Amino acid sequence: MEEKWSKESREYFSTELxxxxxxxxxxxxxxxxxxxxxxxxxxxxxxxxxxDTVIPYFHRFIERFPTISSLxxxxxxxxxxxxxxxxxxxxxxxxxxxxxxxxxxxxxxxxNDKASVSALKGVGPYTTGAILSIAFNQPEPAVDGNVMRVLxxxxxxxxxxxxxxxxxxxxxxxxxxxxxxxxxxxxxxLMELGALVCTPKAPQCLTxxxxxxxxxxxxxxxxxxxxxxxxxxxxxxxxxxALVEGEGERAGRVLVRRRPDTGLxxxxxxxxHVPAADKPGEGAGVADGxxxxxxxxxxxxxxxxxQAAGPxxxxxxxxxxxxxxxxxxxxxxxxxxxxxxxxxxxxxAEAREAYNEGEQAAEEYRWITAEDMNDxxxxxxxxxxxxxxFAEQKVE
DNA sequence: CATCCGTGGTT
DNA sequence: TAACCAAGGAT
Numbered sequence: 001m002e003e004k005w006s007k008e009s010r011e012y013f014s015t016e017l018x019x020x021x022x023x024x025x026x027x028x029x030x031x032x033x034x035x036x037x038x039x040x041x042x043x044x045x046x047x048x049x050x051x052d053t054v055i056p057y058f059h060r061f062i063e064r065f066p067t068i069s070s071l072x073x074x075x076x077x078x079x080x081x082x083x084x085x086x087x088x089x090x091x092x093x094x095x096x097x098x099x100x101x102x103x104x105x106x107x108x109x110x111x112n113d114k115a116s117v118s119a120l121k122g123v124g125p126y127t128t129g130a131i132l133s134i135a136f137n138q139p140e141p142a143v144d145g146n147v148m149r150v151l152x153x154x155x156x157x158x159x160x161x162x163x164x165x166x167x168x169x170x171x172x173x174x175x176x177x178x179x180x181x182x183x184x185x186x187x188x189x190l191m192e193l194g195a196l197v198c199t200p201k202a203p204q205c206l207t208x209x210x211x212x213x214x215x216x217x218x219x220x221x222x223x224x225x226x227x228x229x230x231x232x233x234x235x236x237x238x239x240x241x242a243l244v245e246g247e248g249e250r251a252g253r254v255l256v257r258r259r260p261d262t263g264l265x266x267x268x269x270x271x272x273h274v275p276a277a278d279k280p281g282e283g284a285g286v287a288d289g290x291x292x293x294x295x296x297x298x299x300x301x302x303x304x305x306x307q308a309a310g311p312x313x314x315x316x317x318x319x320x321x322x323x324x325x326x327x328x329x330x331x332x333x334x335x336x337x338x339x340x341x342x343x344x345x346x347x348x349a350e351a352r353e354a355y356n357e358g359e360q361a362a363e364e365y366r367w368i369t370a371e372d373m374n375d376x377x378x379x380x381x382x383x384x385x386x387x388x389x390f391a392e393q394k395v396e
Numbered sequence: 397c398a399t400c401c402g403t404g405g406t407t
Numbered sequence: 408t409a410a411c412c413a414a415g416g417a418t
Contacts, residue, residue, distance in 0.1 A: 046414040053404065053413090087402030090417080124416045144414045164397070191414055200412065201407055231411085232399090264401070319402055380403065 005155055005173075013154060013210050014177050014186065020209035021189030024196070026051075029058050031188075036110035036135035037068050043130045044095050044122055048088065051195070057086050068108050071099040080267065080377035089268060089377075094122030112136045125171070133183040141174035142187045143167060146194025152226035153198060156215035161226045234323040238276035241328040242295045243312055243389055244304060246367050247335040253367035254389065255304060255333075256376070260363075264319070269376040271385065272365075273326070274298045292329050299331070302365065306331035313388065317381035328385055370394075 025031070028051065030042035041061055045054045061082050065071040071079070076096060083092035098120040102108060110131070111117055118128040129142035141147075148161045148170050155173065159166040178186050197204045203222050205211050216222040244255040256269050274295060292308035299306050309330040317324040368376065370390040378386065 043414065048401095048413055048415055049403080050405065050413055085403075087404090088415085090401065091415090094416085122416065126415060130414070142414080145412080146414065188414090195414080199406095228412095233410090266401090317402090319400095321400060 009213055010177055012213055014179050016209045017189045017193060018179065018182060018186055021185060021192055025188070025192055026196075029055060034135070036112075036131065038062060039135040040110055040127075040131055041095070043127045043134075044091050045086065047091060047127070049086065053086070057083070068099050068102050068110070071096055072103045076267070077375070077377065081375065084377045085380055085383070089265065089379075091122055093266070097121045098123065110135065112138070114140065125167075129171075130187065133178075133187045135184075137181070137184045139175065139178045139180075139183045141171045141178070142191075143170045143174050144191060146191040146198075147174055149200065149226050150190055150194045150198045153203075153216035153222050154210060154214045156219070156221070156225070158225070158227050160229050162229045232321070234318055234321050236279075236323045236325060238279055238325045239273045239327075240276050240291050240295050241271050241273040241315075241326050241385070242299060242306075242331055243271060243328055243385070244299065244306055244331045244333055245309075247333040250333065250335075250367045252393070253369055254386070255299075256366055256368050256378075258364040258366075264322070265379050267377075269366075269378050270382045271328070272299065272302075276327070288329070291327060292331075295329060296331065304365075305334045307334050313385065315381060315385055317379075324381065326381070326385075 028042075030038050033039075042054065042058055045057055045061075064078070064082050065074060074096070076093065079092050079096045080089060083089055086092075101120055102110060105111075106116065111120075112132065112135075114128060114132060117123060117131050118125070123131070126142055126144050129140040130144075132138040132140040133142055145161075148167070151157060151170055151173055152159075152161060157166070157169070159169065161167070161170075174187075174190070177190075193208070193210075197208050201223075205214070205217050205222060208214065208217075211217055214222070216225050242255070245251075246253040246255070255272060257272055259265050259268050259270055261267060272295075276291065277294060288311055296306050296308060309332050312328040312330045315324075315326040315328060317326065366372075366376075370393075373383075373386065373390075
């Protein structure tokens with residue numbers, strides 16, 4: 001093994017890092033307990049998500065679902081609502097599915113063997129190591145982005161960290177660095193250093209406890225590591241969104257629908273929307289008429305007849321792989337037309353498939369008030385549109 | 397192995 | 408400001 005990976009270099013690293021962690025570790029909510037359930041929740045929430053973002057969600061979640069059984073028995077709707085705004089919603093659904101696994105297979109206690117932990121839904125290689133080490137102090141590596149950045153710099157590893165093989169290398173190295181009996185603290189120390197000191201763009205080398213033997217630092221290459229292949233930019237998608245106000249019994253209500261069981265924002269609620277015919281022209285509002293016609297037609301095909309009331313707002317939303325450009329239009333339900341159209345049910349059902357253009361059809365539509373939003377989980381982009389709408393209604 | 401899966405903060 | 412990135416996992 002190369003000199004920079006020597007036993008001396010590795011022991012220095014582990015010793016100094018642990019010492020630094022004892023002095024510098026943050027007081028985080030999930031560090032105040034040894035409850036494996038809390039550790040588990042925090043690790044799921046922290047996947048691709050910043051500590052500051054997670055903290056309020058963590059508090060709310062353990063208050064609402066204080067035990068594994070309470071989580072297992074809750075309606076999925078409640079779990080999603082608790083996750084609303086945090087993103088990557090399959091984490092929430094997998095977490096609940098895993099809680100049910102734990103109730104059935106492990107007597108309601110988080111298992112402490114590798115095979116059982118990694119078999120839990122939503123728990124991959126990183127989270128397996130995190131749970132085993134942090135909750136049970138087992139000497140398993142927990143290699144996340146922080147760890148790969150720190151190790152790639154200190155040990156000057158130039159392999160692309162996006163590649164599977166590099167992660168395997170990192171896991172072997174990280175595992176060999178764990179001091180006997182100190183897995184919980186050491187793994188957290190490694191991540192803590194990456195989060196607070198060995199940051200991606202502006203590492204604070206002068207305050208780093210292992211600067212003296214950091215290979216990248218010694219060669220002035222800390223900003224060049226880790227090597228990471230670039231992600232593809234999100235593809236643009238142009239969509240027309242309908243904000244339909246109810247009439248008669250539904251006065252003061254808005255039409256929403258639930259998304260399909262799989263894929264983007266699975267089982268979340270949203271405003272109805274359709275793909276735009278083409279990119280919106282820069283000339284303002286020229287195409288509003290045809291856009292509203294297209295939306296009205298689409299709504300008719302699911303049994304709601306409307307009259308256009310004009311543009312409401314534009315919105316953008318960037319997912320990891322899709323960039324939504326949304327144009328939102330207001331409509332008034334035309335209840336008389338809806339009643340008249342009762343005879344057309346069959347035709348509607350057939351037209352529905354054509355209209356969805358290969359997308360999975362939303363099955364459930366609902367007319368909601370502002371208060372109903374307390375119970376239904378919406379992705380942020382629709383939360384913003386709806387909250388603005390209801391706020392304006394309140395003033396009027 | 398590449399792509400899908402959210403959102404918000406940082407530089 | 409537009410990348411870049413964050414305690415990743417599933418397929």
